[in-house]
Amino acid sequence: MEQNNKKDVKNEVLEWVKSILLAIIIAVLIKTFVFNTTYVLGNSMYPTLHERDRLFANKIPLYFSGPKRGEIVVLKAPDASNKDYIKRVIGVGGDTVAIIDGQVYLNGELLEEDYIEEGSYTQVYDDNYWEVPEGYVFVLGDNREEGASKDSRYFGCVPVESIKGVTSFRYFPFNERFGKID
Template sequence: MTDSAPTDAKPKREAKPKSELRDTLSFLVKLALIVFVIRSFLISPFVIPSGSMLPRLLIGDYIFITKWNYGYSRYSLPWGIPLIPGRILARNPHRGDVVVFKAPPLNKEDWIKRVIGLPGDTVQMRGGQLFLNGKGVPKVRVANFNEPITPNTECEPRFVTTIQGKQICSRPRYRETLPNGKSYYVLDLGNTIADDTQVFHVPAGHLFLMGDNRDNSEDSRFPQEVGGGIGYVPEINLEGKAVVNFWSTDGTAKWLLPWTWFTATRWHRIGEGF
């Protein structure tokens, strides 16, 4: 009778039982990192809270902004986390770009305006007309901007009218064309203090931004003040460039009535680019 040969085989370790909680937490962390990267460096949503960019943007519009156009700074990151020193991969915007930025002086709220003046430019309003570097920007009267009156409409009584049995807000609209050929619509609702200004000299590293709703926009025409104007906006405050509407609602939807989510949608505005 022979002895059996010795063996070097080691007993197998029992696999650790899977932890559903650990796997779920791992998935959520990875998902949060992916969302953080996408929102910080690629694309981010933005909802329009006011009528300062009428007629292009309505209250209740949802848009995407691309984050790479002007480089990155701490304001590219959610909550302005100071992980990026200064501004990297910096590129200047073009006149006429619609941009999202952290609004001075607090640099906490996200605002959206149109780039009018670049560093070194002079900007002035005279009698409601924009002057850039001493030359008047062409402003041509076009058909009124007619907007159905809904909960997301801010309309002065003098502009309320009825068309085909529906209440409409009908406001004077003009087309402006900048020296670089960029053309867009603006609203001019009458004579206001913002129609005649001093000559603004845009300093280095800053921008002059304005809303398209010229008589209802706190912008670079007004000095920096909490709850008021924004003055010259540092380029480092730029977050991204507006590129497309991906949703729009007139404000009539109710959370507990799902069918109203569809009836409240402004379908014709989805997909509109800049």
């Protein structure tokens, strides 16, 4: 009888170990291929995102279509290792982006930007005209105050493979800003 109890305990422990290992493997696969979480540091995406907002970054769209104009993406910082930026895609491969008198033009037409504060003036640093190569995107922060956002005005177009996910859902804080991000 005692032998059976030891065998039952051993089997139960083995089942627990298998379950825990399976859960870890599934979590790693989801984090690697499906979605990740990130949080906002700084005000480069204000007023859309606020400091300490926590977001889901979905990786699935990147496997099929790549980022689209207007989407908010998490990308590896081109000017700093081990750092990520959160920016909005303005132009994709084949587009032209120009900033003239504080206004953004996409393919020669004034870009309607209802996500920035009314009356915002988009500063330029050195260049004010970019041709986006295939496989690259042009990104801007929503906060256009001078020095508020390091983005494509500062470091140029970024390769699509540096994008880690597309974010469209804020899961913290639990207030009126919780939910889908426009």
